[in-house]
Amino acid sequence: MAQQAAKIKKRRLQDDGAWGYLFIAVALVVYALFTAYPVVSAFIISFQDYKPLGSTFIGFDNYVSTFHSELFWKSIRNTVVYTVLTVPVALFLSFSVAILILPLKKWMQTAFKAIYYLPVVASGVALSVVWLWIYDPMPEGIFNKLIGLFGAHNQNWLGTTTYSMLSLVIMAWLSSHGAAIIIYLAALLGIDESYYEAADLDGAGFLQKLWHIVVPSLKPTTLFLLVTSVIGSFQVFQNAYLMTGGGPDHATTMVGLLIFDNAFKYFEFGKAAAQSLILALIIAVISLFQFKFLGKDVEY
Template sequence: MIQSVRPMKKRKIKGDGAWGYAFIAVALVVFAVFTAYPVASAFIISFQEYKPLGSTFIGFDNYTNTFSDALFWKSVVNTIVYTVLTVPVALFLSFAVAILILPLKKWLQTTFKAVYYLPAVASGVALSVVWLWIFDPMSSGIFNKLIGFFGISNQNWLGSSATAMFSLVFMSWLSSHGTSIIIYLAALLGIDGSYYEAAELDGASFLQKMWYIVIPCLKPTTLFLLVTGVIGSFQVFQNAYLMTGGGPDNATTMVGLLIFNNAFKYFEFGKAAAQSLILAVIIAGIAMVQFKFLGNDVEY
């Protein structure tokens, strides 16, 4: 006996479901236009000698030239040094400031959060101009005035290979902690107070509370800030470009600045695209290692 097959009815999206798909579609279009398409284009360009009026396919030449370029590896080393010196110190300073703000009244917490976050909304160019004045090699620079009290002669902080990298690192230590402070403070406020009460009943000291309660509870937050901090430091461009231009003698040339110079100074777009994809692979690999070794017992 043959049974008749009824045609399937089309599902109609109505009400809230339709609006949900509409909002998702907008996000997908934005992602496709401003993220997926540029990445795909960079991948294609990396195999070409790119020219606006006609590109030539050259295979893996841009990648082989990059791996054999001594300046590229120097920029990688500079970026790693910058990352190692800035990210851990930035996390420690943000955590310490958040701990100091925590016992204050709510209106004082809000005030300090606003003050520390203010540089994040200020113009990076304006902040760099201020730091250029601080590092001024003449006696008018604040740093040279400070060391002058100890009988030390003026230093060319940004113009010497021995001090240029330290100057950028020091600039990073004293700026741009607002976001991390706010995130740490929010995580501290989310810790259950019963943990502290139990610790006090057991006679735990302040340091013991920090080691056995605060630090374990903040491990997911710390891992998040560590991963994002490393990603941001590997993509650093503005500080090196505005403060030193990558000099002297490429002592502060970071990978991001090298990619920018290859693309918009030497117009080697294919090589710049290849280097940007290599940088993306390096960042992804470092992030995977961080999650592998630091995120085993982290629950979100």
């Protein structure tokens, strides 16, 4: 009887396992078709002079030409500068807004979260058109009107090497904080109230609570947002493509835009594939260092 019961239990577990594999089969097929296969194909293409009707194996020539390309290294520098200038400020602004929203009533929190998240679901092309209007070099442009109030002359914000990168950075500072604000706000709501009560008994002020309770409690959230923000910043494409096209004089050419141009403008698919893999490696190394040096005392 015991053996028969064991066999029935084993058969039931096997059936459950089969159903489990069946349920995840769709996800595995989608992953294989749209993630694994493109990555493997890009790796193979990176060693070829790719042509739709016949490719030639050229070894590491695409990688060698990439590493000898001044434009590639300039795009790396532009991307690093853009990341260093945008990510810390964006996280600080998102954190500050979340702190300001936290004491409000629930319905007001919901209203502000919806307002700040709205640009995330809006069309990036539409938002870029709005920013093109803001940066209009004519006196009608909002930025030129603003600096005109202080007696400054009109500036060609997107058409000069002096201001083009700064314009993209300001655009990043003032937009698309919705997701980070909501994540920070959820983490703030998860902090145990007893910590604040103990701090009140000790006579701690707002800044002391912020530094000794809030900041340490939000380390996992901050690390997550930092890693994802850096990854997104290194992959930035839309802003540079729609606002400046990488110009002037490649002052705003990011790595993502360079890969796009090589693939769909110059039809050098092998070089574009090699550069995309190099970019993926750079992002992986940076993420590894972030987890290693910033995540030492982070508890999940």
